[in-house]
Amino acid sequence: MTDVSAPSGDEAALRARPRADGSAPRALVIGATGYLGGRLVPRLLRAGYRVRVLARSPERAKSFAWGAEVEVVGGDASDAQAVASAVADVDVLYYLVHSMSAGPAFEEADRTAARTVAAAASRAGVSRIVYLGGLHPDDAPLSPHLRSRVEVGRILLDSGVPTLVLQAGVVIGSGSASFEMVRHLTEVLPYMPAPRWVRNRIQPIAVRDVLYYLLGAAHVPASANRTVDIGGPDVLRYGQMMNGYAVEAGLRQRAIAALPVLTPRLASHWVNLVTPIPRAIARPLVESLQNDCVVKDGDIDALIPPPAGGLTPYRRAVALALGRVRDDDVETSWRDAEVSAVPSDPLPSDPDWSGRTVFVDARTAFTAASPERLWDVVEGIGGENGWYSSPVLWAVRGWMDRLVGGVGLARGRRSRRRVAVGDALDFWRVEALEPGRLLRLRAEMKVPGLAWLELRVTPDDGGARYDQRAVFFPRGLAGRLYWLAVLPFHGFIFRGMANRITAAARAS
The missing domain is CATH 3.40.50.720 (NAD(P)-binding Rossmann-like Domain)
Known part of the structure; x- marks a missing residue:
């Protein structure tokens, strides 16, 4: 209404x-x-x-x-x-x-x-x-x-x-x-x-x-x-x-x-x-x-x-x-799910070619494990627990980030099992958390743009559904070229990540 x-x-x-x-x-x-x-x-x-x-x-x-x-x-x-x-x-x-x-x-x-x-x-x-x-x-x-x-x-x-x-x-x-x-x-x-x-x-x-x-x-x-x-x-x-x-x-x-x-x-x-x-x-x-x-x-x-x-x-x-400011000068991001009253905001009816460029890698996997078991794996991601996919590629990405002055993977995580909004997870930061349902991470590695990783758990016919989204807002031509350069690796990293997270939940 x-x-x-x-x-x-x-x-x-x-x-x-x-x-x-x-x-x-x-x-x-x-x-x-x-x-x-x-x-x-x-x-x-x-x-x-x-x-x-x-x-x-x-x-x-x-x-x-x-x-x-x-x-x-x-x-x-x-x-x-x-x-x-x-x-x-x-x-x-x-x-x-x-x-x-x-x-x-x-x-x-x-x-x-x-x-x-x-x-x-x-x-x-x-x-x-x-x-x-x-x-x-x-x-x-x-x-x-x-x-x-x-x-x-x-x-x-x-x-x-x-x-x-x-x-x-x-x-x-x-x-x-x-x-x-x-x-x-x-x-x-x-x-x-x-x-x-x-x-x-x-x-x-x-x-x-x-x-x-x-x-x-x-x-x-x-x-x-x-x-x-x-x-x-x-x-x-x-x-x-x-x-x-x-x-x-x-x-x-x-x-x-x-x-x-x-x-x-x-x-x-x-x-x-x-x-x-x-x-x-x-x-x-x-x-x-x-x-x-x-x-x-x-x-x-x-x-x-x-x-x-x-x-x-x-x-x-x-x-x-651009959503950088609103009437109260509050920064906003793609995570705002509903259109506000601000007339500068995009509407669902706007053309597909309007709005900022957004690249998304979305993966879905299912498991017979309970949603609670799947959530335990999701909440424990990063640090000593790893990222459940291509550890060599994750390590290389961390080294590359350190070389250009970023935080790399050295920060780990504060707790092995639990996270809270604001916690650091390697080169990510917990931006949103709905226990048992949603973990959203904002990238703090050096990239030509803004990046998020969203992990979601939903009950599904006696098991659980796992939805994973990597979202990237490129900055200029460099951001677009960066996305194209890493695109071939997404199949290894993000597909493997979804499959192994659900497999880990089933085995736990």
Whole structure:
């Protein structure tokens, strides 16, 4: 269940204003399963709105954490009947859809959907439409996707319903396609041959600030029917954005060479080659960077005052997106099992190619031994008891760690049979412990990244199941090369470890 009772910070100042009859206003979100829509819905709920969503796949919408708290109407934005049902008795309509497909057909699809929604909203007497468009210069040719966004904004502005078109550039948050391109390019390439647009000026904005403006847009006067630019406090060149990311990610700053020969088409192929971002998405992203992309005026401040603490600087937005800090400056790691309310966090609905790169080696084995016997073996791992696999390879890894200034295997363990959170186990540290169930170790050996080893015991049909995961967050290209270098040894080490741990439990 989504917590809808406690808006925080600036969200509390943007609570829904009751209707004349005292009932809560209704918000319709078109695009609720997208990057921003999925983050906006729970904030609308916390602000006191009754929320309805229009979703092509109702099952997918209901699978979100907030799915049980909203009304779901099946259909897409070009389905006149579905849209008519969705806009009934709606006060504010959020239009957060835009095609990222290729070819001329997407412009007509965007146009048809916008006209369908505009007409239905006008007939239903919707009080306000809020649309998120793309930040762009007024005096330069636009890419097809930016041109289509501008056209959609005009259609909504001409609908007869008061409309606020918020135009944003690069959105900084885990899962945002723009941010993911910065992330992956910076992490993979220590040296980047790049198009000339790396020198263009860009005004990125944190996802939390975009959501703040979206919430605030519901409160602007009915007389406001216009386009307004939004951006963060920093104006940077794209190359500076990459190096700002590198600093926050603990990487060396990247050497970037601007080459005049890389056309948008070639650049999108290049991005697709060195990052997991699909070319169909990379190309519109690259095309949108062909010109300076900065806020032209401060008109937004007269409509929606800035957040009480000010807009989020770029470097802090990156740190939040990386999970290095939260609102209370607490470090986080992959072990956080649930998505928090922080909008910079990844959501389960984000694309597979978004988020930090994670390498995982997962093994499962079964034993007829009891879970208690298996746990005794797991809890006793390391030190004099060893690691149950390839002792020579473990010893070599320990020697290598000592050679580069690491702790090696010499620390052993404090107790032969029991461990506690914080204990050292050779070159690991006990990070989490659920007696009888889970032992999670954080690596303290010298590696180009962050590493964990998780050992889990589960009762299984009269015996026990053993699950083992090695998780590695690579740092830059060196981290990726390190994982590839040790990958051939995983079959010996981790497979043998799982098999021998379960065998030891059976023999004990």
